[in-house]
Each structure stands twice: as C-alpha cells, then as structure tokens.
Amino acid sequence: MSERNPWFVYWRDWRFWAALWVLGSAILLGVPAWDARSWLAGSPQASFRQTHLGTWPVETVWWFFAPLVLWLQSRLTLLDRRWPWALALHVLAAVLIAGLFIGLDAVRLLIANHLPWSFLPTIIHDLRTAGRWSYLPLLIYSLVMAALYAVSFYREWRAGQQLTGELRLANARLETRLVRASLDALKMQLHPHFLFNTLNSITSLIRNHRTQEAEDVVAGLGELLRRALDHRQEAMATLESELEFLRRYFDIERIRFQDRLQIEYDVQPDCVLALVPCLLLQPLAENAMKHGISRDPEARLLRISARCERSQLVLTVYNDGPPLPRDELIEGPGIGVQNTRARLHMLYGDEARFELRDQPPRGVLARVTLPFNTTPVP
DSSP, X not given: OTTTOTHHHHHTOHHHHHHHHHXXXXXXXXXXXXXXXXXXXXXXXXXXXGSHHHHSOXXXXXXXXXXXXXXXXXXXXXXXXXXXXXXXXXXXHHHHHHHHHHHHHHHHHHHHTTOOGGGHHHHHHHHHHTTOXXXXXXXXXXXXXXXXXXXXHHHHHXXXXXXHHHHHHHHHHHHHHHHHHHHHHHHHHHHHHHHHHHHHHHHHHHHTTOHHHHHHHHHHHHHHHHHHHHTTTOSEEEHHHHXXXXXXXXXXXXXXXXXXXXXXXXXXXXXXXXXXXXXXHHHHHHHHIIIIITTOTTOOEEEEEEEEETTEEEEEEEEOSOOOOHHHHHHOOOHHHHHHHHHHHHHHGGGOEEEEEEOTTSOEEEEEEEEOOXXXXX
C-alpha cells in the first residue's frame, strides 16, 4: 500500500505532522503580526481594534494546544491503577485551558481600551459579572479527550484481536506439528512390533527347514517395509491403500499359517476412497492374528469390513478365535490397541470411537468409527 501511495508513509510519520504544525503556527502568528506591524511599531494612527490581533477568533489558540492535548492523552492512561490521578490531571488541564481563554478575552479588552495591566483582574471580574465567562473550551477539551481515548481504545482492541488471531494460528500450527510428531512416534512403535514378529516367523521357518517359504517371507517383508516407509510422513491414507497394505501383510502370514488362514473382505465400494489414519488396520489385524488365530488351532477366519453409516465410516476387524484374554480385560490392551486409540484421539478427538469386545458365540471384534471424509485436511 505504501508503494502505491507515498502519502501513506508521511501520514504515519510524526515528523510530517510536526512540520505541518510548525507551518500552521507560523501562519497563525505571522499573518496577524504582519497585519499589526504598524501598531506593534507604536504608530499613533494604528489601532489594535482594526488589526487581526483584535479580530481573529480566540478559538485559533486551540491549534497551539494540539500538541499538549495529544501528549497528555498519550501519557495519562486510564487503564492502569492510577486512573484517578489521570482523571484529576485532565480536569485540572481543562480548567486551566478554560481560564486561559477567559484571560485572553480580558487581555484583548485591556489592550483595545488602552488600560494598564493592573486593570486585568477587574476586567476578568467584570466579564464574570456580565456572564461572558465561556466554559465552552472546557467542554471542547472533554469531548476531544473522550474521542482520543475512544480511538486509542479501539486501536488497542483491534491490535489485541489481531494478536489473538495470530496467537491462535500459531497455536494451531504448533498443535498440528505436535500431533504429527506424536503420530510419527506412534507409527515408529508399530513398525518394530510388526518387524520383530515377522523376523520370529522367518527364524521359525528356517529352523523347520522351510527355506523357500522363509525367502518368500523376506521378499514380502521387504516390499511391505518399502511401502510403509514411503508413507512414513503421511498422517492419512485412502482405505484402498490401507487394504492393499493389509493384503501384503496377509501374504506373509499365509506362509506361516499355510491353508489354515482364511481372509474375507466385506468393503462397500463407496468407502475405498475414504481417508483413514495411515497404518490404522494393520495393528488391529496383527492383534487378531496374535490373540485369535494363533491361540486356537480351530480359528481360521479373519474378516475385514468397511461400510458407511450416514457421515461416518465404520471399520471392523473380526476373528473367530477365543475370547479376549483375561489379562487384557484387567490390565488393558497391548501396544497396538493403545496406539490406535491414541492416534484416533489426536486426529479426531471425541468424533472417533474404538471398541474391542467379544463377539458371542465365538470370536473377537475390533470396531473403529470415524468421520467419513475424502478430502485431505490442510
């Protein structure tokens, strides 16, 4: 704005206003002094009544009071504990200014009537008796101060609003960074958990001389870790990519469980583009494998479901294994379930829910409910 309008720079510079005040003062003093030069020189033909000094309105003196008024308003704040003193000083200044205007009227009458200065108190008294004491300067001072304080309070309020907005924006950005950092930390806890389990599976296959299956697991693990690291910095992913990640994971688990593992998908087509937290389903599936399929030789079914209910996305991971272990009911779930709840709370607050419960007559169901959204949140 300042580049397009150079006057804007001068308007914000106090030196511009000081120069303007000096110029105006020179005009207000120079014009009547030049007009009254004969009277000031003592010419007998010159009359004070006929000069600008005798005819100019006394209100022009306000121009010389302007710096004092502005200075007082800037120095005497009404927002601190000393506001009674500030108010008293303003009252005193208003009275003094009103008295000065009365004195100027008396001085002009004194000079116009060629009276000695000793008559000044008498003239002031006569003006009071005649009702010519003007209290208008006192009212003007009060109104000007009220207007200046109103403008000052408004500017402080606007500055406070702007600062509050900036602080809120900075706080929101900081919270976003903290949430992303926490999500990255939680995901880094999940990666080693899955990695160690897979390495244990590879070790078991090697000990049982199932080298070809061990090589297939290593190859699948490499592909899985590559996909996981590619999405390491992303907080959200589509459900379609999450399901593809799960398929890679189940390819590894099938080698360990062979024909025993049965995977079913029940996913509504309109849900695949929904955004979900990255690596949300994998720890739930791993938890189902660990506490369900692995513990019961008769357990074999693991079902992944996704459906839309109004404005919510409902994801479930079901296994037909034994009920929840008693230690989880008493001491709480493992790291995978705890991290899932923590991530959902960070991303959605109270808008997301997580449930882990037995599913009579057989099996355990993990259910995640979160807002249905296909647009990335900035």
